[in-house]
Structure formats: C-alpha cells, structure tokens
Amino acid sequence: MTESIALLTIFVLAAFVGVEVISKVSATLHTPLMSGANAIHGVILVGAIIVTGQAESMLVVVVGLLAVVLATVNMVGGFVVTDRMLEMFKGPGARKKELQK
Amino acid sequence: MIPTWAQIGYLVAAVCFIVALKALSSPKSARAGNALGAAGAVLAVVITFVAYKPDNLVPILIALGIGAVGGVIGSRRVQMTHMPQLVALFNGVGGGAAALVALMELGDVHAGETVAALATAFTVLVGAISFSGSIVTFAKLQELMTTRPVVFPGLPVLFVAAVLGGIALAGWLVSDPRVWVGVLLCLAGLAVGVMLVLPVGGADVPIVISLLNAFTGLTVAAGGYVLGNTLLLVAGTLVGAAGTLLTKLMADAMGRSVFNILFGAIRGGSTLGGGTASERPVISGGAEDVAILLGYANKVIIVPGYGLAVAQAQHTLRDLVEELQSRGVKVDYAIHPVAGRMPGHMNVLLAEAQVPYEQLREMDDINGDFKSTDVVLVVGANDVVNPAARNTPSAPIYGMPILNADEAQRVIFLKRSMRPGFAGIENELLYDPRTTLLFGDARESLTKLLGALKTV
Numbered sequence: 127m128t129e130s131i132a133l134l135t136i137f138v139l140a141a142f143v144g145v146e147v148i149s150k151v152s153a154t155l156h157t158p159l160m161s162g163a164n165a166i167h168g169v170i171l172v173g174a175i176i177v178t179g180q181a182e183s184m185l186v187v188v189v190g191l192l193a194v195v196l197a198t199v200n201m202v203g204g205f206v207v208t209d210r211m212l213e214m215f216k217g218p219g220a221r222k223k224e225l226q227k
Numbered sequence: 228m229i230p231t232w233a234q235i236g237y238l239v240a241a242v243c244f245i246v247a248l249k250a251l252s253s254p255k256s257a258r259a260g261n262a263l264g265a266a267g268a269v270l271a272v273v274i275t276f277v278a279y280k281p282d283n284l285v286p287i288l289i290a291l292g293i294g295a296v297g298g299v300i301g302s303r304r305v306q307m308t309h310m311p312q313l314v315a316l317f318n319g320v321g322g323g324a325a326a327l328v329a330l331m332e333l334g335d336v337h338a339g340e341t342v343a344a345l346a347t348a349f350t351v352l353v354g355a356i357s358f359s360g361s362i363v364t365f366a367k368l369q370e371l372m373t374t375r376p377v378v379f380p381g382l383p384v385l386f387v388a389a390v391l392g393g394i395a396l397a398g399w400l401v402s403d404p405r406v407w408v409g410v411l412l413c414l415a416g417l418a419v420g421v422m423l424v425l426p427v428g429g430a431d432v433p434i435v436i437s438l439l440n441a442f443t444g445l446t447v448a449a450g451g452y453v454l455g456n457t458l459l460l461v462a463g464t465l466v467g468a469a470g471t472l473l474t475k476l477m478a479d480a481m482g483r484s485v486f487n488i489l490f491g492a493i494r495g496g497s498t499l500g501g502g503t504a505s506e507r508p509v510i511s512g513g514a515e516d517v518a519i520l521l522g523y524a525n526k527v528i529i530v531p532g533y534g535l536a537v538a539q540a541q542h543t544l545r546d547l548v549e550e551l552q553s554r555g556v557k558v559d560y561a562i563h564p565v566a567g568r569m570p571g572h573m574n575v576l577l578a579e580a581q582v583p584y585e586q587l588r589e590m591d592d593i594n595g596d597f598k599s600t601d602v603v604l605v606v607g608a609n610d611v612v613n614p615a616a617r618n619t620p621s622a623p624i625y626g627m628p629i630l631n632a633d634e635a636q637r638v639i640f641l642k643r644s645m646r647p648g649f650a651g652i653e654n655e656l657l658y659d660p661r662t663t664l665l666f667g668d669a670r671e672s673l674t675k676l677l678g679a680l681k682t683v
Contacts, residue, residue, distance in 0.1 A: 130342055133452055133460060140448075140461045143245055144468025151252035151473075153480060153564035153589065157571035160473055161314050162251045162261050164440050166244050167321050167466045169268055170447045171291075172275045173328045173454055179281020186331050187283055191290040193327035198294025199301070200321035205265040207302035207313055208251075212258040214307075214578030 158211045165204025171197035233278035236270060237458035243267025244462050248469055254584075271458055307579045308536050311572070312368035315436045319361025322443040325450050326354030326413055332453050336404040344404050346449040348397040351409050354446040355416025356423065357439045363424040364432055364439070374432075377425040386422040389415055423489065431488040433565075433572075434477050438485065441470025480564040480628070509645070509657055511664040514672070517639050518679035520663065524601035526557045528593065530630055531573050532566050534607015534643065538669035541580035544606060547677045548582070554680075560586055561593045561603075561630050563611035590630055597634040605632060605640045607669045612638075613654040622652050638662045641672045 174197045178190030250260025329350035366372045393415035444466030451459025566573045612632040615622040
C-alpha cells in the first residue's frame with residue numbers, strides 16, 4: 127500500500143510541475159512545445175522494452191515488438207521534428223552566417 | 228526490483244524532461260531544451276537495457292532500429308506545412324504503444340489489485356482513443372478526407388453507446404482482469420476516438436491534437452503506475468498536465484471552449500466550417516491597383532493566415548515584402564496567436580522563408596500600430612481580423628482577441644473566394660468601402676502583385 131501512495135504522491139506533484147513549467151510560454155512557441163511534449167511521452171518506449179523483455183509467449187513478443195517500433199517512432203521522430211521547427215527560430219546573426227557559407 | 232543506481236538514473240532523466248519543458252517555453256533556450264529532453268530519453272532507454280536485462284534483446288534492438296529510422300526519415304523529409312499532421316501521427320503511435328504495453332501487462336495483473344487494474348483499463352481505453360483519434364486528425368490535416376465536420380444521423384447515439392460500452396468493459400476488466408476483455412476495451416476505445424474527432428471542423432483540429440497529446444501523456448503515466456516505473460509516471464504526468472494547460476491556452480486564444488469544439492457539431496449548434504458564398508457587393512481590384520496601394524504606402528502590415536500555408540506562398544510573400552522595403556516602405560508582419568493551423572504555425576512558416584524574427588510581431592505588441600498604418604495586407608486570413616469578435620455578441624467567435632486591421636486606412640484581402648472563414652460567419656470588414664479584394668490562390672496573387680509592383 128505504501129508504494130501505491132508514494133506513486134500517487136509523485137503523480138500529484140508531477141502534475142503541478144507540468145502546469146508550472148509551461149505557464150509562461152509565448153504563443154509563438156506553442157507548436158514546438160506541443161511537439162516537444164509529444165516527444166517526451168515517447169518514453170513509453172521504456173515500458174515497451176520492459177514488457178517485451180519479460181514476454182514468454184510468441185504472441186506477446188510480437189505485440190511487444192510492435193509497441194517498441196511505435197514508441198521509438200514517437201520518441202525519435204518527435205525530438206527530430208521539434209529540433210527542425212526550432213532550427214527556424216535562429217537569430218538573424220546565425221542566419222547571415224549560414225547565407226555566407 | 229530495479230537497482231538503486233537505475234532509480235537514480237531515472238530521476239536524472241525525469242529532471243531532464245522537466246528542464247526541457249521549461250527551456251522550450253523561451254525562444255532562446257528552446258533548442259537546447261529539446262536536445263536535453265532527447266538526452267534524457269536516451270539515458271532512460273540505456274538504463275532500461277542495463278537494469279532490466281530484457282530477454283529477446285536482438286529482436287528488441289532491431290525493432291528499435293526500425294522505429295528510429297522511420298522516425299528520422301519521416302521527420303526529416305516532411306515539408307514544414309505538413310508539420311501539424313506529423314505531430315498528430317507521432318502522438319497517435321505513442322498512444323497506441325501505451326495501449327499495447329498495458330494489454331500485455333494484463334496477464335500479470337491479478338484480481339483484487341484494484342488500482343493497478345484500474346490504471347491498466349485506463350491506459351488501454353485512453354491509449355486506443357488517442358491512437359484512433361490522432362489517425363483521423365492526421366487524415367483530416369493531410370486532406371485524405373474532408374476537413375469539414377463529419378456528422379451523420381445516429382452518431383451521437385453511437386458515440387454515447389461506445390463510451391458507455393468502454394466504461395462497462397473497463398469496470399469488467401477491473402473486477403476480472405482478462406486479456407480478451409482488454410482487447411474488447413481497446414476496440415471500444417478505437418471507436419470512441421474516431422467518433423470523437425469526426426465531428427470536429429478543420430480549424431479546431433490543432434486543439435484536438437493538443438488534447439490527444441495530453442491524453443497520451445496520462446496513459447503513459449498510468450502505464451508507469453502499472454509497471455511501478457517512476458520515470459514513466461513522472462514523464463507521462465508532466466505531459467498530461469502541460470498538454471491540458473496548453474490545450475486550454477490554445478482554446479482561449481480562439482475564444483472557444485474545448486467542450487464546444489468537441490461537441491458543437493453533434494449538438495448541431497453554431498459549429499465551425501459551415502459556409503456558403505455571400506451575394507453582397509464587394510470592391511475587388513486587379514493586381515495593378517493593389518500594387519499601387521502597397522507601393523506608395525509609408526507603412527504596411529501583413530496579416531498572414533491559413534491560406535498562406537495552404538498555398539505554400541511564404542517565400543513569395545517574403546520576396547514581395549523585400550521589394551516593398553527596397554522602395555522604402557516600412558513593413559511588419561502581425562501574427563495572431565492562432566493564425567494558421569496551429570498556434571505558432573505562422574512563425575514556423577515565415578521563419579522557413581527566412582523572414583527575420585524581429586519583423587514578426589505578436590498581436591498585443593502590434594495592435595496599437597494599425598491606427599497609423601496605411602495599408603493592411605491580409606493573406607489568406609479571415610476570422611483573426613473579423614470585427615464581429617468585438618462587436619457582435621451573438622457571433623461564435625465573440626470575445627476572441629483579434630488584430631485591429633479595421634483601424635487602418637486601407638485593407639486588402641487576398642482571398643480564394645467569398646466563402647467565410649472557418650468560423651463560418653460573415654466578416655463585415657470585407658464589405659467596408661476601404662477594403663479591396665484580390666481573388667485567387669495566395670501564391671498566384673502574390674506573384675502577380677510582385678510583378679506589378681516592379682512596374683509601378
């Protein structure tokens with residue numbers, strides 16, 4: 127029981143942190159922020175690896191591997207696409223340098 | 228039990244995620260923040276391999292490789308205008324992965340472990356909703372299907388039936404955790420997701436993506452509870468909470484409630500995406516007339532919108548603005564928070580066309596400037612300059628903050644047709660005697676304008 131209370135405590139505190147950290151975001155960054163948050167939940171990959179690693183039946187392994195593929199697409203694709211969006215927000219100095227190249 | 232060092236490693240990864248989200252809230256630190264988030268994710272995966280020593284290692288690594296290659300290729304190749312649907316797709320597969328993980332865990336959940344069973348049921352149901360909902364969103368944005376709200380007779384009944392069926396199956400699963408009940412629950416979730424998103428109009432889709440993003444976060448958190456994994460719990464909750472707030476911020480910026488967006492079309496009320504062309508007289512001009520207006524102005528403000536994104540006209544627009552600037556015209560871009568298909572969408576598009584960041588000005592910053600502006604050029608936008616938001620309490624967008632384009636001396640609209648914007652309501656500004664309309668695809672109109680401008 128204590129363990130579930132500890133997990134519940136973590137849940138509630140994390141919820142407050144989640145609201146707090148993005149409360150001052152400018153509208154300009156809403157899209158990259160959504161995309162970045164989207165990448166972070168790709169960490170379900172950890173869960174997919176754990177479950178697949180403990181799987182005994184062939185069926186569960188197959189389903190687990192599917193979950194690993196999907197979660198990796200979410201995580202890797204999410205971070206890369208966010209980076210691509212943010213690449214566009216470079217200051218004018220950096221952009222000039224690039225043009226000179 | 229996981230070793231202590233791994234627990235601490237997970238804690239470090241969780242802190243990475245928190246700092247990453249914080250950094251993503253400011254333009255200066257955003258890119259570093261995203262990199263930190265990615266580093267945290269890699270750390271978490273490495274720790275998992277070492278600490279859990281999973282069986283089936285080789286197949287898992289192969290699956291990981293396939294997913295990584297797919298993710299990189301998808302996100303590298305896609306055009307900037309297609310970014311929103313890619314985010315939707317990534318969100319959907321994440322939700323799907325969470326639902327699958329929970330389904331597989333069902334074998335280990337025993338009757339009597341109520342909270343764990345409840346969390347599992349939640350993950351399966353909401354993960355499936357997020358998956359199918361995101362796929363429909365993707366189809367709408369990619370225009371594989373109509374972007375208009377899809378409502379058919381009996382949809383509300385079917386939707387309620389699917390929701391109730393989902394809840395009943397979840398209850399069954401909690402009292403008797405069996406895999407086949409979980410599979411049924413998953414199917415119910417898929418049906419709910421499809422019917423949840425079908426009636427949503429194209430303009431509201433971004434808000435739905437954000438909402439489904441928050442859903443996926445919560446399913447990951449619940450999955451973390453089931454697995455007793457604190458990292459999943461923290462990361463999922465963070466995204467769930469931040470995503471919920473972000474959804475609300477976006478809906479507020481459009482002056483709409485999330486409830487109305489989701490259920491407006493079902494109730495048959497004033498939903499978005501209606502629209503027949505109006506017969507009222509307007510002043511339309513040719514490219515030369517408009518070019519003269521622009522070329523001899525002192526100060527011009529550009530209001531870009533969804534039509535610019537659809538026509539992929541951002542590069543042409545930048546060329547036009549540079550031509551104006553070379554003639555000594557002062558030009559700014561006014562960016563409404565929800566212009567385009569996602570908040571911030573216009574910034575990303577214009578940044579891609581290498582428009583200097585300081586020329587993009589946010590609504591609150593530029594709204595005072597319209598009074599002293601000679602010409603406002605509205606490119607493929609409508610609702611964000613509709614004075615009805617200020618003057619007509621009965622309008623669905625009443626209360627939405629708008630750009631005060633009507634305060635300028637002259638207004639030019641580049642429009643495809645007289646069809647109203649996504650809000651489906653008339654824009655009085657179109658009929659104003661100071662307004663000139665130039666009909667046509669945004670890119671073609673801008674190209675013609677650019678040509679005409681060089682001759683006047």
